[in-house]
Amino acid sequence: MLVQKKKLLKTIIIFALCFILFITYIFLIEPNRLEKTYLIIETDRFPENSPPIKIIHLTDFHIDKIGWREKRVLKILASEEPDLIFLSGDYLNRKDKLKELTEYIRSISDIAPIYFTLGNWDTLATQEAVIKGGGVSVFEKKLKVHPVPGNNFEFNIFSIKYNWAYIGESNEKRRLDELLKDLDKEYFTIFLAHTPDHFPFAIEHDIDLMLAGHTHGGQFRLPFFGSFYTDSKFGKKYEKGYFKERNTILYVNRGIGMTGNIKFRVRSFCSPEILIITLKSKKK
Ligand SMILES: [Fe+2]
Secondary structure, three states: OHHHHHHHHHHHHHHHHHHHHHHHHHHHHHHHOOEEEEEEEEEOOOOOOOOOEEEEEEOOOOEOOOOHHHHHHHHHHHHHOOOEEEEOOOOEOOHHHHHHHHHHHHHHHOOOOEEEOOOOOOOHHHHHHHHHOOEEEOOOOOOEEEEOOOOOOEEEEEOOOOOOOOOOHHHHHHHHHHHOOOOOOOOEEEEEOOOHHHHHHHHHOOOOEEEEOOOHHHOEEEOOOEEOOOOOOOOOOOOOEEEEEOOEEEEEOOOOOOOOOOOOOOOEOOOOEEEEEEEEEOOO
């Protein structure tokens, strides 16, 4: 009997320790384990005589406060010395942090020019805060060719108004057709989206690169199972990472922060991500 009791106690202690370790991991370790993903894209639309350019894509900050993770992002950005920085929305979990957001965006724009769009957590006040910090909005903007400072590479960039939700095939097609009717294919074209749900339309319009976030990679994942929820009409299909169909590349970034929808800010087997893209001329 005593041996059985000892065994039970030992099992309970092991379970309790595992539980404490897992809680520590999902609350403290994984949310701060910033991972860098490197992606090289070669294109015919890049001038042969130009040095490659480095673009950093960040998304889904979901800021509650400017803490260790946000400051660490700044350090990584500074050490990578990008030419451009793209932001895909969902900046704040708390509406009272607009001033902090402006200051944070200013610290990022001191490193490189920022182009940004909005996400489903953002309002026009958020947009103003990011613009005040030095960001250039492409939200609901027509195509425009932008130069890269110090480089003779020019690119198109655009976003759409309802870029966080699928708005129905005919609505979406009409909106994109309107935005893209003057598309000059001489230039590399980037669709700065929030959700990956628009990927079929990016393929149809022969967009070179679509950058998205929104899914957070599922945020809470388990080994061999993956995510529980992605908030995408495609479910797990485009939950994270690299995809290429026909001429269009899609990268779905896992994002930096965690959704404010639930009280607990946790990540499991889904670390925050900084995407570092090198864009260069295709070798002929
Ligand atoms: Fe988000």
